[in-house]
Amino acid sequence: MDKKILVLIPCYNEESNIVTTVEHLRATCPEVDFLVINDCSTDGSAALLREKNYPFLDLPVNLGIGGGMQCGYQYAVRNHYDVTVQMDGDGQHDPAYLYNIVQPVLDGACDMCIGSRFITNEGFQTSFMRRVGIRFLSGMIYLLSGHKVLDVTSGFRAVNTRLAQYFSAHYAIDYPEPEAILASSLVGFRVKEAPVIMHERQGGASSIFGFKSAYYMIKVSLALIIDRFSIRKQKGGRP
Template sequence: MQVRRPSMTSPVLIIIPAYNEEATILHTVQTIETYTPYDYIVINDGSTDRTLSILKEHQKPHISLPVNLGIGGAMQTGYQYAHRQGYEYAMQLDADGQHNPADIEHLLQSIQKSEYDMVIGSRFLEKTSYKGSIIRRAGILYFYYLLKWIAKIEVYDPTSGYRIVNKQVIALFAKDYPVDYPEVEVLVTLSRKKFRIKEIKTEMKDRQGGESSITHAKGLYYMIKVTFFSVIRSFL
């Protein structure tokens, strides 16, 4: 495991879950290094391509999991590290180059200057350049109404992987986090526990390389599973 030493000037840890992202991971972390002063950690989620080799070759901060745990397992690993190191905020950022690093500061300022516990970078709160497929947008709309029904909250981009949380939520997520496809489920949990959630506009590009791990078949499984466990979590 290679990590940056925690810095007194960096209250933020950027967590980058990565599974088979050899085409984009180096550019993603180099962009973060160029545009932000904050610490980051790549969670290599049992990749079978050259992701780990690239991280080692370029001496980038990372934790390497021996097997693929899924996005939830990778993110919980990152939250556990953030909790142990005492970071004030933890931010999730995708490894595929879709997230604009210019929005990192916007997300941080939004949570620092408010009483919110999570701030989500949204593609749909206001009009952005992001399009997305009809199927993907339909799925996002489905989860918007699911959350409105079971959690009584309105989140226009509930599957966004661009989000930041404070120290209290870091501690919660370090102990309890869904195994895979966690984005919607954790919103139900936070709402149930009276944490405050906010969305702000962020830009999102198309995947800059590689392929998404979510196929149409997995997408259907994703919707069924997340619906089932979100309903259960709403009663916990």
């Protein structure tokens, strides 16, 4: 393949998962490049990355998933990658489905392709309450942008060079997956989904649980509304 593909793998305290995740990617898609973004992990993640000699950014302070991904997109832009992929470091995203989301971008069918577990409803579907929250956020994005996306919290996604350039300058800091979809749609990028099968987290703990789940929903909902009007203002009042 003559196209350059970069896989960005966020890593915060993923010492129990990161090696398995990277080695699975290397075995399944040896032709793609990857970059692990160590977001100031406090466990042994950084030591493992050095020991394995993986290419990685070692952030000096914790920027959160959004800040870390923005650094990754800046790297992708500066190194002229044709497609940039996000893939979680916890083992949930299967690289066997990487080209399900990459190929539509390469074909020019969309600017962003999101790996969705809700098109065929196969594999790990997450908890009932999280599915309710995802549907709610999906409905909000539809109301705010007119674009329907089912798996709005999926971190398994591929973008082209134009959208990578946009994300390198504009990316939500906290839990950015829904905001990135809304922002991309509002400024005119084409967002599509492709079916993938995901797995349950292989180790460690999610950063969103219990009380944090409710806090996440409130925070993201407010952020989406604010984004809708701030991006509209940037576009000179055009929807």
